[in-house]
Amino acid sequence: MTDSMDLINLSISEAAEALQTGDTTSLALTQATLERIRLTEPTVRAYAAVPEEAALAQAEAADQEIAQGNYRGPLHGIPIGIKDIIFTEGVATECGSKVMEGFLPDFDATVVRKLDEAGAIMIGKTLPHEFAYGVNEPPTRSPWELNSYPGGSSTGSGVAVTVRSAFGALGTDTGGSIRIPASINNIVGLKPTYGRVSAYGVIPLSWTLDHVGPMTRTVLDNALMLNAIAGHDPKDLTSARQKVPDYSAAIDEGVHGMRIGIDREYVLYPGVIDDVRAATEAVISELAGMGAEIIEISLPEFELTPETLFTVMMAEASAYHRQGLREKGDLYDPATRATLKMGELIPATHYVTGLRARERYRSAMKELFRGEKLDALISPTMPLPAPRLTDLHQPRVDMDIGETPMVSIIHHTFSANLGGQPALSAPGGFTRDGLPIGYQLLGRPFDEATLFRIAYAYEGAHDWHSRQAPHDFGAP
Amino acid sequence: MSYGRSKSDLNIKADQIAALAALFDVDVGGEDLEGLAAALSNQLPSIAVLEAFDLEDFPPILRMDAGWYD
Numbered sequence: 339m340t341d342s343m344d345l346i347n348l349s350i351s352e353a354a355e356a357l358q359t360g361d362t363t364s365l366a367l368t369q370a371t372l373e374r375i376r377l378t379e380p381t382v383r384a385y386a387a388v389p390e391e392a393a394l395a396q397a398e399a400a401d402q403e404i405a406q407g408n409y410r411g412p413l414h415g416i417p418i419g420i421k422d423i424i425f426t427e428g429v430a431t432e433c434g435s436k437v438m439e440g441f442l443p444d445f446d447a448t449v450v451r452k453l454d455e456a457g458a459i460m461i462g463k464t465l466p467h468e469f470a471y472g473v474n475e476p477p478t479r480s481p482w483e484l485n486s487y488p489g490g491s492s493t494g495s496g497v498a499v500t501v502r503s504a505f506g507a508l509g510t511d512t513g514g515s516i517r518i519p520a521s522i523n524n525i526v527g528l529k530p531t532y533g534r535v536s537a538y539g540v541i542p543l544s545w546t547l548d549h550v551g552p553m554t555r556t557v558l559d560n561a562l563m564l565n566a567i568a569g570h571d572p573k574d575l576t577s578a579r580q581k582v583p584d585y586s587a588a589i590d591e592g593v594h595g596m597r598i599g600i601d602r603e604y605v606l607y608p609g610v611i612d613d614v615r616a617a618t619e620a621v622i623s624e625l626a627g628m629g630a631e632i633i634e635i636s637l638p639e640f641e642l643t644p645e646t647l648f649t650v651m652m653a654e655a656s657a658y659h660r661q662g663l664r665e666k667g668d669l670y671d672p673a674t675r676a677t678l679k680m681g682e683l684i685p686a687t688h689y690v691t692g693l694r695a696r697e698r699y700r701s702a703m704k705e706l707f708r709g710e711k712l713d714a715l716i717s718p719t720m721p722l723p724a725p726r727l728t729d730l731h732q733p734r735v736d737m738d739i740g741e742t743p744m745v746s747i748i749h750h751t752f753s754a755n756l757g758g759q760p761a762l763s764a765p766g767g768f769t770r771d772g773l774p775i776g777y778q779l780l781g782r783p784f785d786e787a788t789l790f791r792i793a794y795a796y797e798g799a800h801d802w803h804s805r806q807a808p809h810d811f812g813a814p
Numbered sequence: 815m816s817y818g819r820s821k822s823d824l825n826i827k828a829d830q831i832a833a834l835a836a837l838f839d840v841d842v843g844g845e846d847l848e849g850l851a852a853a854l855s856n857q858l859p860s861i862a863v864l865e866a867f868d869l870e871d872f873p874p875i876l877r878m879d880a881g882w883y884d
Contacts, residue, residue, distance in 0.1 A: 532880040546878040576878060642867055645860035652857075667841060680853050682840045683831070688861050693874030695864040701872065704882045758880030783880040 342370035346502040350559040353505060354412040357404060364404070364415025367505075368397035368459055371417040375462065375503045377811045381484070382501055383477045384494035386422040388462035389429050393417065396459045403457070412562045414457030419498045419507035422463040423470050424550070425539035426450055429460070433541050434476055435468045436669040437662060447539025448571045449508060449550050456566040461504055464494030470510055470543045471655060471678075474671035475727070480522065481807035482773055486724040487743075489519025491543075495553050496523040500807055506554040506563050512543045513647055514719075514751025516551050517763035521719035521776025524765045524805060526560045526793065527553045531783045532758030533578030535564075536571035544654040545576070547647065547755045556803055557764060557794040561585035564786060580784045588787060589794045594629030596713040596792065598622075598779075599706070604640040605717035609737055609746050617767035617775040618718045621796060625716075628795055633710055639702040640753060642695050644745075647752040649684060649692035656681025700757045713788050719763040719776035720747045750778055760786045764793040765802035772808065824855040 345367055348356065356362040375388055400415035420426060423433045425443035427450075432438040446454065453460070468474045470491040480488035481501050489496045492509030496519025499507050509516035511529040520527025528551045535550045542548055552563035564585050571577040600622065606615055626632050656663075659670075659678045667675060706712065725743035733740045754761035759780055766777035779789045797803055828847035831854065835842040842850060 532878055534880075546875070578880070580881070639867065642864055645863040648857070649860065649864070664839075664841070672846075676846055676849060676853070679835070679840050679842055679846070680850055680857065682838055683834055683850075683854055684857070688858070690874050691861060691864050691869070693876070694869040694872045695867060697872040697875050698867055698869055700875070708882075758878060783882055 342373050345370040346374050348505070349556045350416050350505050350554060350562055351412060351556070353416055354414070357415050358409060364397040364400040364459060365394065367415060368393050368417050368461065371461055371503060371505070374501070378481070378501045378503050381809065381811060382479050382481055382497050384464055384498040384501065384503060385419070385462040386432055386434070386465045386494065387430050389460070392429070393459050393461050400457050400459065410457040411566070413453065413566050415459065416505050417459045417461035418453060419462055419464045419495055419504035420450060420460055421466055421492050421495050421507065421509050423466055423510060423541040424450060424508060426460065426463065429463060431463065433469050434466045435671070437666050443539070445539065448536035448573060449567045450539070452567045452569075458566070464492070464498050464504075464507055466493055467491035468671045468674045469541065469659070470512060470515060471674050472513070472515065473673040473677050480724060481809040482523070482724065484809065485728070486726050486773070487522065487730055489522035489724065491515040492519050492553065496520060496525060496527070499523065499525045499553050499555060501811070506552060506559055509551060509553045510540060510543075511549045511551060511755065512547045512651060513755050514748050516549070516553060517719050517751050517761060517776070517778060518747055520553055520763040522724040522774060524774035524802065525553055525555055526557050526762065526764045526803070527551065528560050528564060528762045528786065528789070529754055529760065530564060530568065530786055531578070531760045533576050534580070534760070534784065534786070535567050536569075536574040536577050538571055538574040542658050544651040546654065547651055549755070557790055557797050558586060558589060560762070561589055561790045578784070583787055585787050585790055589790050591791055592628065593625055593792050593795045596630045596788070597633050597711055598625060598630050598792070599633040599635040599710055599712045599715045600717065601635050601637050601640060601715070603636065605750055607721070607749070609734070609741060609749060610718060610721040611736070613769040614718045614721060614723070614775050618716075618777055621766045621777045622716060624799060625792065625796060630792070633712065635706060635710055635715070637702060637706055639699040643699060643753045643756055644748070646692050646695040646699065647756055649688050650696065652677070652681035653684050653689040653692070696756050699753070703757050703759065707782055713781070714792055715780040717750045717778050717780070719750060719778040721749055722746055723769050723773035723775060754780050759783055760789055762789040762793055764797060767802060768805070824859050826851045826855045
């Protein structure tokens with residue numbers, strides 16, 4: 339297998355199999371990925387840094403180990419991108435910000451160390467919104483439509499995976515920052531349970547809402563990446579001590595008998611456009627056809643999730659950046675700086691009320707899952723496809739309440755961050771204009787395995803996940 | 815910059831922001847005052863959405879733990 343296009347189109351599990359059988363090498367995978375990066379970067383700018391020599395050296399070492407019979411597992415020798423708010427020893431970590439320009443961490447984040455132990459190749463650092471806040475405009479462009487929002491804040495991670503300049507990537511998610519770019523870029527993104535994956539060595543946005551998770555082209559790949567990065571970390575005070583199962587073990591057991599809930603009034607509210615509504619209904623019908631039971635539910639507490647999350651997030655983010663704002667305020671992007679300043683003006687009583695509202699939401703969600711014996715909740719990941727960049731902060735013309743596309747796209751994702759439940763976005767079809775539509779599954783805490791089972795069953799019935807962006811980057 | 819779902823009737827003035835910012839040692843340049851006033855006018859009323867729910871029996875989450883325990 340020598341054609342570089344063939345190589346970069348492999349999923350992680352397919353590439354792993356090819357490495358084991360000797361059909362390819364890590365060096366060939368890495369060289370093909372670097373070639374792809376050279377071809378795509380002038381257009382999409384997914385990467386902040388690509389430490390080419392280090393990646394090639396890692397690949398050669400991986401090939402040697404595999405040849406000697408020391409195969410570490412399915413990530414061994416596979417090129418993976420790392421969101422650039424995650425510390426990488428000796429490789430610049432700049433958080434998409436001039437504030438961090440030239441910063442070289444002297445240690446790896448725990449997730450990076452775990453990927454390294456699994457034998458993965460760090461192919462590069464992917465561009466985020468500044469400090470993952472989601473208010474500035476990163477230089478990254480969407481290969482699906484260059485003038486549309488590429489998703490964020492794990493912007494570069496989503497784009498790199500979809501254009502095949504990484505086999506998988508790490509993202510972070512405080513309000514949807516893994517799932518939104520996953521949905522926009524037609525890939526799979528998982529926000530694991532809070533505490534499931536260590537956040538040690540990751541620049542915080544909001545300590546109680548931040549999650550680190552995998553972004554991949556297939557559901558199985560996502561499970562394989564989670565296998566490598568999940569687990570307790572004594573260095574992270576918020577890390578959970580729950581046992582880590584093999585997430586790929588029962589992934590093909592189907593959905594027969596599963597109970598999947600939907601709150602139609604909330605998740606199919608008037609802000610959901612027709613194509614997304616139709617795609618979501620089609621996913622639901624198909625899962626029902628596979629033997630899942632669809633349960634109509636109602637959770638009024640969904641209504642308080644945006645205001646609660648914003649109140650908590652803004653206060654925590656401004657607390658983290660309080661010193662930075664005073665010492666290097668002029669280096670922040672004006673939009674980020676203004677939002678951080680606003681966070682300092684939110685009363686402490688509002689923050690504490692937010693924490694109480696959060697407990698009410700979490701309790702209601704727990705009772706709902708237990709009372710209805712639910713395995714998952716389903717919704718669109720976003721009510722609309724990727725908006726045009728120029729429309730992002732303008733009131734939607736199809737709604738009369740002043741809602742902007744930026745507010746719409748986070749309508750369904752916030753709740754999982756407040757409750758800490760796992761949430762997965764996977765490809766669920768396309769609009770008539772050819773833009774990807776994602777659906778979201780929300781699960782019980784520490785039960786990512788059930789979400790993988792559902793998404794794997796659905797993925798097997800479609801080719802959505804293998805469709806690629808129409809942008810032609812030219813021949814290698 | 816605003817995250818608010820809809821425009822509110824609260825109308826915070828730029829000079830109020832300037833006074834508050836000075837009190838809290840937040841450096842707000844003149845060019846940012848109007849924008850911050852508008853954004854905060856939109857943000858602060860969101861507390862009403864939270865308080866529309868009965869929070870009497872819900873203490874604040876002070877240490878986040880996603881587990882569901884009895």
